[in-house]
Amino acid sequence: xxxxxxxxxxxxxxxxxxxxxxxxxxxxxxxxxxxxxxxxxxxxxxxxxxxxxxxxxxxxxxxxxxxxxxxxxxxxxxxxxxxxxxxxxxxxxxxxxxxxxxxxxxxxxxxxxxxxxxxxxxxxxxxxxxxxxxxxxxxxxxxxxxxxxxxxxxxxxxxxxxxxxxxxxxxxxxxxxxxxxxxxxxxxxxxx
Numbered sequence: 634x635x636x637x638x639x640x641x642x643x644x645x646x647x648x649x650x651x652x653x654x655x656x657x658x659x660x661x662x663x664x665x666x667x668x669x670x671x672x673x674x675x676x677x678x679x680x681x682x683x684x685x686x687x688x689x690x691x692x693x694x695x696x697x698x699x700x701x702x703x704x705x706x707x708x709x710x711x712x713x714x715x716x717x718x719x720x721x722x723x724x725x726x727x728x729x730x731x732x733x734x735x736x737x738x739x740x741x742x743x744x745x746x747x748x749x750x751x752x753x754x755x756x757x758x759x760x761x762x763x764x765x766x767x768x769x770x771x772x773x774x775x776x777x778x779x780x781x782x783x784x785x786x787x788x789x790x791x792x793x794x795x796x797x798x799x800x801x802x803x804x805x806x807x808x809x810x811x812x813x814x815x816x817x818x819x820x821x822x823x824x825x
Contacts, residue, residue, distance in 0.1 A: 644764055649810060651768035653722060656802030660728035661767055666801070669765065670730070673758035676750060680739060684747035685754050685796065688731040688787060690723075699723035701786045702776055711775070719774050727802030730758060733789060734796040748796070755797035768804030771797045 661669065670687050678684070690698065699720050706716040723729070734751035736744045755771050762769035776782045777795035787795070 645760070648760060648763055649808060650759065650763070650770050651804045652808055653726060653770040653772060653800040655804055655806045655808065656725075656727055656768045656770065656800055657805050658727040658802060660802045661762070661765075665765065665767075666728070666730065669758055669761045669801075672761035673732075673754050676753045676757045678750050679746055680742040682737040682739060682742055682747060684734065684736045684742075685751040686733045686735050688733060690726070690729040690731060690798075692728075695723045695726050695729060698776075698786050701782060705776075705779060705782050709775075709779075719776055722772055722774065722776075722798065722800070726798075726800045729801065730799045731787060732758065732796045732799060733787075733793050735790070735793045751796035755799060758799050759797075762799070762801050768802050770800045772800060773797055 666689055670689075673687075674683075702719050702723060703716065706719060711719075732751060732755045734748050736747040739747075759769050759771050773795065776786075777798065780791075783789040783794060789795075
């Protein structure tokens with residue numbers, strides 16, 4: 634089977650996340666989200682542990698999480714401007730998928746490797762959405778790691794956290810490209 638796909642490589646060389654604040658409805662429908670999740674779940678997963686899972690956050694859930702973020706952020710004395718951005722991440726999102734890092738006990742597969750797999754799932758979901766023509770952005774922030782927020786807001790287990798909130802919607806503006814890394818400066822060729 635020939636897996637060569639110049640179109641895919643071209644997409645990856647041009648891909649650009651869409652700022653969440655520029656996304657609006659409509660969001661992808663349930664069938665589309667299922668397809669995007671299916672694509673993301675093809676991420677490398679050494680040991681076939683599936684050390685991640687998905688929470689699809691619809692409007693009512695996003696509104697509830699925005700309110701909880703405000704309550705928690707105020708209790709933690711977060712800067713009001715920074716807190717407003719986190720609240721908006723939930724309040725303004727048309728739809729979001731929380732990729733949950735959920736490491737499994739394993740004598741062979743270190744937890745760090747499982748966490749890296751969850752991060753790869755985030756990128757795969759982001760790229761699947763962008764390749765399908767949706768606007769998408771991968772966000773985290775303190776709500777991805779704050780234990781009371783994770784427990785009360787998302788009912789996560791003590792060993793779980795959010796690897797990423799993937800915000801999905803229709804883009805209202807195409808952002809300009811941003812400066813990209815100098816890969817020559819970041820690459821060392823090891824010849825011996």
